[in-house]
Amino acid sequence: MKRANSRIHSNIDLEKKGHQFGELMIPWSDNAVPLGYHPIPIINIKNSHGKNILIVGGNHGDEFEGPSAIMRVSQKISLNEVNGQILFIPALSFAAVTQSSRTNPLDNRNMNRAFPGHPNGSPTEMLADYLENDLIHGFDAVIDLHSGGKASFFMPCALVQKSKSNDLFRQNLNLAKSFGIPTIWVLGENNDNRSLNSAADRAGVPMIAAELGGGGGVDPEITDLAEMGILKILNYLNIYKSTVNEAPKKFDQVELSDVSASLYAPTLGIFDRNVKAGDKVYTGQIAGWFHYITEPNRPSTRLEFKRSGVILAHSNRGMVRKGEMLTLVAEKMVTSN
Ligand SMILES: [Zn+2]
Known part of the structure; x- marks a missing residue:
């Protein structure tokens, strides 16, 4: 589904088979960028029929475990081993990632508090609108990799939206279990509905986010967990046959209920x-x-x-x-x- 009023587009054809590197282009005009665009790098691997997945890192610009795991996985996978499509966005808030900033220096906005966004808003608002109302509708699953950033440190966990739809909630939980980290944070009534999780929920697309440590660096053990988690989900969706298959036996669902x-x-x-x-x-x-x-x-x-x-x-x-x-x-x- 391509909406007419989204101003963002990709400079590569996401429907074309192949292993392509490109950019999402946010058209912009100010003193710094008078007649150009703000780029967001993307990697698109598409082969024969199968499911398709969107894998995002750098939603916040000071969380580097997810972008690192995505860079590892995107280079590990060869086109002829893929059934379906994997679209990697390793650094969604690209300007923020390049400056190790939680919020985007282009507009001081927090990407994960910007949904559903606006097609004529600031760069972050335009991007939120493009993701929620256009891009994610074409996907069978979404993964959004976070961590605590510079300010905080999280127990590694997968996050699922407690959707009003029982079926979607079940699909979210199944994705979280395939990811393989034994703690699942269920986003209930107290959750902020301006996040990418909420956007995917409104779009009816199964999704997990993850919190992967933090501190503003790249923890080796937690980044290994994230890399394995991505491979396990690709295996679960039959997009890529991974050899990483062991799954934990028990999952704890936790909630910020009080x-x-x-x-x-x-x-x-x-x-x-x-x-x-x-x-x-x-x-x-x-x-x-x-x-x-x-x-x-x-x-x-x-x-x-x-x-x-x-x-x-x-x-x-x-x-x-x-x-x-x-x-x-x-x-x-x-x-x-
Ligand atoms: Zn984050």
């Missing part, structure tokens, strides 16, 4: 953390100390968890401002096969 369970900075200061991502915690347990570095005579505060759960993510900063996330505490809902 927003008051997570901890946020009470003011400007240092979070002296006592826990790490993946830890199980209980009510009253110490989360860490909060040091009032601008008021050395003020005693530090002992921060405690208000309910039990699992640490899904924590801040990766030293200095934090009032309102910044210190720890995300998720509740385990279901353990399943």
Whole structure:
């Protein structure tokens, strides 16, 4: 489905068979780019009939495990081994990735809070509109690889939207299980509906996202997990026969069901953390100390968890401002096969 009012287009024919390198072109006109476009690199591998998948990294520009895993996989796969189509977008917010910035320096927008976007908006809004209303409709599955970025660190997990459609929710869960990371974060009612997960849900396309560590670098073990996860999903969809087939036996579904369970900075200061991502915690347990570095005579505060759960993510900063996330505490809902 190609909508007439989307201004973005690809400079290669995505329907053509072959292993092609190209760009999505965001037409733009300002002092820096008077009569040109902002590029987003793409890699399209299309062969005989089969399913097709869109694999995205660099939605946020300071999360590098996903882009690294995509670069590995896209070079590992040869055209004659593919049934169907794989479209890789290794650095969706390309200008942001080149500057290690979470938001896009072209318009200061957060890509994953920009959906459904606008065809006549800023570069990020145009891109959100193109993805939600045009590009993803042609795909059988979407993967969007995130991590904690510079600001935070996540327990590795796959994210699925709890769709209103039971069938789509089941397909999302099946994709997450094929990805193979044993923690599945179910995005329920509290989830922000301006994300790519929500866009895929509105379009009725099965999708998972992933959180893959963070810290603004490339963790080798977590990047290996992401690479294997992509290969396992390609195998599951019969797009590419991968030799990586072992699957975990049990999956924990976790949810941020109680927003008051997570901890946020009470003011400007240092979070002296006592826990790490993946830890199980209980009510009253110490989360860490909060040091009032601008008021050395003020005693530090002992921060405690208000309910039990699992640490899904924590801040990766030293200095934090009032309102910044210190720890995300998720509740385990279901353990399943
Ligand atoms: Zn992200």
